[in-house]
Amino acid sequence: MAESVKLNLSFDTSKPEATRDGFGKGLVIEGKKNKDIIALDGDLANSTRSEWFGQEFPDRFFNVGIAEQNLVGMAAGLALAGKIPFACSFAGFLVNRGHDIIRISVAYSNANVKLIGTHGGIQIGEDGPSNQSMSDIASLRALPRMVIVNPCDALEAAKAVEAFVKTKGPMYMRLTRNKLPYFHKEDYKFQLGKADIIKEGKDATILATGALVAEAMKAAKELENEGISTRVINIHTIKPLDAEAVLQAARSTKVMITAEDHNVIGGLGGGVAEVIAQQQISIPFRIIGVKDSFAESATPDQLFEKYGLSYPHLVTAVKDLMKRK
Amino acid sequence: MKKIESIEELEGKARELRITTLKMIHAAGSGHPGGSLSAADLLTAIYYRFMRFKADQPNWPERDRLILSKGHCCPILYAILADQGYFEKEKLMTLRKMGSILQGHPDRNKTPGIEVSSGSLGQGLSVAAGMALAGKIDKKPYKTYCILGDGEFQEGSNYEALMAAAHFRIPNLVAILDYNQIQQCGMVKDIMHIDPVGEKVKAFGWKVYEIDGHDMGEIVMTLEKAQKDTQPVFIVAHTVKGKGVSFMELNKDFHGRAPSDAELHAALQELGTVTSTQHPAQGGVA
Ligand SMILES: Cc1ncc(C[n+]2csc(CCOP(=O)(O)OP(=O)(O)O)c2C)c(N)n1
DSSP states (O other), X not given: OHHHHHOOOSOOTTSOEEHHHHHHHHHXXXXXXXXXXXXXXXXXXXXXXXXXXXXXXXXXXXXXXXOHXXXXXXXXXXXXXXXXXXXXXXXXXXXXXXXXXXXXXXXXXXXXXXXXXXXXXXXXXXXXXXXXXXXXXXXXHTSTTOEEXXXXXXXXXXXXXXXXXXXXXXXXXXXOSSEEOOOOOTTOOXXXXXXXXXXXXXXXEEEEOTTHHHHHHHHHHHHHHTTOOEEEEEOOEEESOOHHHHHHHHHHSSEXXXXXXXXXXXXXXXXXXXXXXXXXXXXXXXXXXXXXXXXXXXXXXXXXXXXXXXXXXXXXXXXXXXXXX | OOOOOOHHHHHHHHHHHHHHHHHHHHHHTOOOHHHHHHHHHHHHHIIIIIOOOOTTOTTOTTOOEEEESSGGGHHHHHHHHHXXXXXXXXXXXGTTSTTOSSOSSOOTTTSTTOOSOOOSSSOHHHHHHHHHHHHHHTTOOOOEEEXXXXXXXXXXXXXXXXXXXXXXXXXXXXXXEEEOSBOSSSBXXXXXXXXXXXXXXXXXXXXXXXXXXXXXXXXXXXXXXHTTOSSOEEEEEEOOTTTTSGGGTTOGXXXXXXXXXXXXXHHHHHHTOOOTTSOGGGOOOO
């Protein structure tokens, strides 16, 4: 296969890269080590990057066509027969069309299925709301046993693939189509369920996930310029949430916001709110996300600005909360 | 409502709509040209020869309905709706842009003439069956048309709708499969074949026609027959993805990407609108 020979499995951390690309490489790397890994796709293999695995291991790759229910169901069967299936599609189609199968054949059965949803969030832009996914985290978070990982850079995505292979049980990884800067180096030790502090700070905390980690880092820089020391925590694992890290941040900084490319209902913000409210912690707090509306077609940058996800919105939220302190 | 009777003029209209569609997708910088071009002749026949509607009254209760289940092919539908007067033609060049009424996939709350929002494949046939069922309950003679993709026809939900429409004897329902042979990742027959699709649908209890989906005479003749059928009707329209532009035909590369400036120019030359000196990007809406 000509293309697979060309596929470069290394990571150039100096250049932005989409997390789907990190996943694509990670799956090939893991596929070489473990023959039980199978990839399935629903006619989006070129977009999800599962195609790269297919080119390398044609016997272990199955494009089931545009049929997400069957995609998830067959993955469940493969898992229950001892394989490690990665079922790939766009987040919106995989999670929503596949949901009941995920609920019963995967989660309730505790099948070792790895769900890969690319094109998460409104960041995909021009295709519009039908292809944007902003409820996937909420709907899967409410499923018992489901682990949810939302990497912030391509390297983290590749490391998460390794963790997915090593850890048994139903897991979902949400990925971006758009390029994101790297926040990690090759020696990064990814730990499922463990929050990743990428910048220290003592006044404000931004708990960010996925594409919003990049916005959070830009916001932190601007806040520092204005004298507000800001901690940025990358919440790559949204479930199980690292409650200890959340509480520690809530106790040691003055204000806290969460940031995600997802509805403000039921995602990272919801999870964090559940933790701090039930520990009776009182802290100025805000959830940054899409405010319970369908977005629209436009460029990713325009959408991030209009729907309140670009870094100036994070800056404003933190400054606002600091005034209330 | 613009009506066209002659086959030749319908063909001319389809060519004009193809041109508009390519200019729109080019201006948007993204979109799905292949499946718009393959459906152009079918949609032209439906909208200019058969459908009854009032463009200035999109919710006229007696109107015939059309559901574009393969929502990613909306540019061709938008081109038709504008030409029919649902909204101004100038809007066409705002496709996929911030604030536009023309979303990347159909949005019934933003675009007059869109019956249901779509863009997640495999939902339209059920919705069409429901609309046609309402017509049956209300004893209204309106028709409901549904345009399906061949890749889309891999979704299991289609078969649930096939069963239900036959079971409830839903009349005035016409589904058309744009069998253009290509889906996103390649040939339908290689990825997940759907054949013998006509026989399968027939086994569900539908009246099935198999036609050349680019032969305007055959399209019109078949839709004529479908007006009188009392069973739900399924037309397997054999088409070519990217039809009308040689380098887009059966080329999966043009499933989901906009033509470059040069590609648009070459396409418009083939479709017969530009002289070689005119730059396509400067051209208005056909
Ligand atoms: C449920 C769902 N799964 C996947 C997609 C992504 N997708 C958009 S178009 C497409 C291929 C469609 O092929 P086909 O139905 O043959 O349409 P056409 O060739 O007419 O463009 C895919 C997989 C989607 N829109 N909806």
